[in-house]
Amino acid sequence: MEVGFLGLGIMGKAMSMNLLRNGFKVTVWNRTLAKCNELVAHGASVGETPAAVVKKCKITIAMLSDPAAALSVVFDKDGVLEQICSGKGYIDMSTVDAETSSKISEAIISNGGHFLEAPVSGSKQPAETGQLVILAAGEKALYDEAIPAFNVLGKKSFFLGQVGNGAKMKLVVNMIMGSMMNAFSEGLVLAEKCGLDSHSLLDVLDLGGMANPMFRGKGPAMLKTDFSPAFPLKHQQKDMRLALSLGDENAVSMPVAAAANEAFKKARSMGLGDLDFSAVYETVKITKQ
Numbered sequence: 001m002e003v004g005f006l007g008l009g010i011m012g013k014a015m016s017m018n019l020l021r022n023g024f025k026v027t028v029w030n031r032t033l034a035k036c037n038e039l040v041a042h043g044a045s046v047g048e049t050p051a052a053v054v055k056k057c058k059i060t061i062a063m064l065s066d067p068a069a070a071l072s073v074v075f076d077k078d079g080v081l082e083q084i085c086s087g088k089g090y091i092d093m094s095t096v097d098a099e100t101s102s103k104i105s106e107a108i109i110s111n112g113g114h115f116l117e118a119p120v121s122g123s124k125q126p127a128e129t130g131q132l133v134i135l136a137a138g139e140k141a142l143y144d145e146a147i148p149a150f151n152v153l154g155k156k157s158f159f160l161g162q163v164g165n166g167a168k169m170k171l172v173v174n175m176i177m178g179s180m181m182n183a184f185s186e187g188l189v190l191a192e193k194c195g196l197d198s199h200s201l202l203d204v205l206d207l208g209g210m211a212n213p214m215f216r217g218k219g220p221a222m223l224k225t226d227f228s229p230a231f232p233l234k235h236q237q238k239d240m241r242l243a244l245s246l247g248d249e250n251a252v253s254m255p256v257a258a259a260a261n262e263a264f265k266k267a268r269s270m271g272l273g274d275l276d277f278s279a280v281y282e283t284v285k286i287t288k289q
């Protein structure tokens with residue numbers, strides 16, 4: 001199966017590498033074209049533009065930073081729309097809002113193509129090992145066609161119905177995750193300030209009902225001030241912002257998420273946006289001094 005892949009950031013690189021490892025022919029494109037070189041060394045072909053990739057491939061996947069990037073790659077000059085046509089599928093796996101996804105879907109479909117949104121739960125390591133959770137919505141026939149690729153990329157795929165449902169599910173999940181990360185950071189700082197051993201706190205948490213891979217995986221690194229990016233903080237703040245907007249639309253009061261968003265914004269203003277989202281811990285350390 002020949003697949004196009006647009007966007008070779010932390011996630012896109014890992015996912016396209018995984019497809020190559022599993023026997024897919026992959027044609028890649030990235031805005032900063034030099035990032036394609038490593039994929040080429042592993043057998044990928046390069047498309048000079050998103051349009052060139054779509055022209056070559058029956059199915060093209062995108063994994064881009066945010067709504068502006070997702071729209072630009074489709075609608076701008078040399079974009080996806082120039083070559084999408086009957087029989088071709090476009091799958092956007094970026095985390096965006098439902099409105100962005102619907103706009104892209106309408107344009108693709110009105111040009112004769114097929115569209116699926118398929119944001120993912122899981123980060124860099126699950127992307128490398130094919131353990132993502134895929135939250136797809138849109139055209140069921142394209143979903144069925146993409147299953148061989150999804151089975152390589154993820155451990156479980158959900159088909160959630162109409163376009164927008166995948167985006168909404170992803171934003172709800174990341175809203176919860178961002179709030180949890182803030183509560184976790186406050187707990188770590190409080191434990192330290194009141195004279196407790198932070199590693200003991202991690203052990204206690206890991207043995208109880210709140211045990212989870214995020215605390216287990218990120219906690220020891222946070223205590224060492226290691227914020228090597230798996231999920232960049234600027235993207236987590238984007239997701240909190242989009243989730244809060246979804247809350248506005250649905251008149252859902254979300255004071256916890258709003259406070260978490262403020263902390264991520266503060267972290268961005270401190271220049272921490274490119275670090276892992278666990279670097280929000282640094283903002284709590286400062287405010288508790």
Ligand SMILES: NC(=O)C1=CN([C@@H]2O[C@H](COP(=O)(O)OP(=O)(O)OC[C@H]3O[C@@H](n4cnc5c(N)ncnc54)[C@H](OP(=O)(O)O)[C@@H]3O)[C@@H](O)[C@H]2O)C=CC1
Nearest residue numbers: 007008009010011031032064065069095123124230231235
């Ligand atoms: N990292 C993670 O753990 C997870 C991330 N996600 C989501 O996946 C998406 C990608 O995340 P991640 O790989 O971490 O992000 P990165 O920041 O590592 O990569 C972003 C990608 O988007 C491209 N890009 C940015 N702006 C534009 C633009 N205007 N036009 C074209 N391309 C653009 C970048 O190109 P260039 O190289 O040129 O800058 C790069 O390829 C995001 O929506 C994120 O929220 C979802 C699950 C987990």
Ligand SMILES: O=CCCC(=O)O
Nearest residue numbers: 095121122123174231
């Ligand atoms: O969007 C990023 C999600 C990161 C994760 O699920 O660990």
